[in-house]
Every structure is written in C-alpha cells, then in structure tokens.
Amino acid sequence: MKYTDADIDKLRRDVAAYLTEKRYRHTLAVEGETAYMAALYMPERENELRAAALLHDIAKKLSYENQLNYIREFDIMIGEKDPVGDVAHAPAGAAMIKAHFPAFDDPDIISAVRYHSTGRAYMTVFEAIIFLADYIEPTRSHESCRALREKFHREADAASTMDERLGALCRAVVDAMRSTVYYVRSSGMELDPETLTALSYFEAGGVLRDSV
C-alpha cells in the first residue's frame, strides 16, 4: 500500500484543524464506511481510500470566493460555469490537497475528492466508494440515507461474485444521485449539471470504470 497505517493516523489528526467538530465526526464516519467498502472492493487500496475519506470535506469551512480561488490556482477541472455554491467545496478540496497535503496528491484521491459531491459520468469504483460512503455513513439519520445504507449492505454482503458486488455499488450510487436530484429540486436549490450528466450515463447502461 502506498500509505502506512501511521501515515493515515497522522492524517486523521491533521485534518481536524480544517473541519468543524460536527464535520469531523462526519468525516470519521465516512472513513469507517469507506473501510467497510474497501474490504469488499479493493482491500489492497484501503489506505488510499481512507485518505480520500479523511480529506473529502477539507474545503467546507472556506468561503465560496476562497474555494473558487483554490480551484483556479490549482487548475482543478470544472465545467464551463463555476460549480454551484454547495458543491464548490469538492473541487476546492482537491486543490487544497495539492496545496496542504502534497503527499496525498494521488490521481485517485484527487478525483474522488473532486467528484464526491456531484458524482460524474464514467466514475471509477474508487470514486463511487467515496461518493456513496459520504451519502450513507452511519451518522446520516435521514430516512433515505438509512434505507439506502441497509439496502446496499444487504446486497453487497449477499453478493457471491465481484460482478454482483459491483452491481450493488452501481445501483446504490444511482439511488443516491436520484435522491440528491429530488432533494435539491424540491428545496429550490440549484442543481449542478454534473449530477444529471452522471445519472443519464448510468441510466443508459454506463458502468463503473476500474481506474482514472
């Protein structure tokens, strides 16, 4: 593995400075959910996945302006328009890894943090794990998150082949995206087009890719 357990222990302490107490609890819960999925899907990359989970929300405390500054300075890929307010912390977090945690500037970690909020078409399994763990981690008490967590665990644990297991992950990612679209629309907020593009990709039969 690229990172030792000691590297991850240190990272777990270091990210606390970037997060509110509540967000830190959420971050640790995402790490726990990610570790469960790492065991099912890519045990050899567990520590890279843990690192992505620990880093995924590090830009959340910044103002929108500062998030955009990071995105521009580090040339993180965004669409033609600036990302909508709620999701800008994802590309900004990818930029902050390059600025403040260069040891974790790994293509899988960067893309998983970059797309953790919106998802994207052609998502990788690594990205899907972080995206889903963020949505279903056990401190999320909303009914749709709880129901999806139970359904996903049931299906993933029952799967006897990797193909079946990947099917469970893909279905859960699509369910999470559909819930996000419904929630954002019904609360009158602006939906980032990346999520709709991702949803169309999977609804047209798109699958999770192996690598970035």
Ligand SMILES: [Fe+2]
């Ligand atoms: Fe986030």
Ligand SMILES: [Fe+2]
């Ligand atoms: Fe999060």
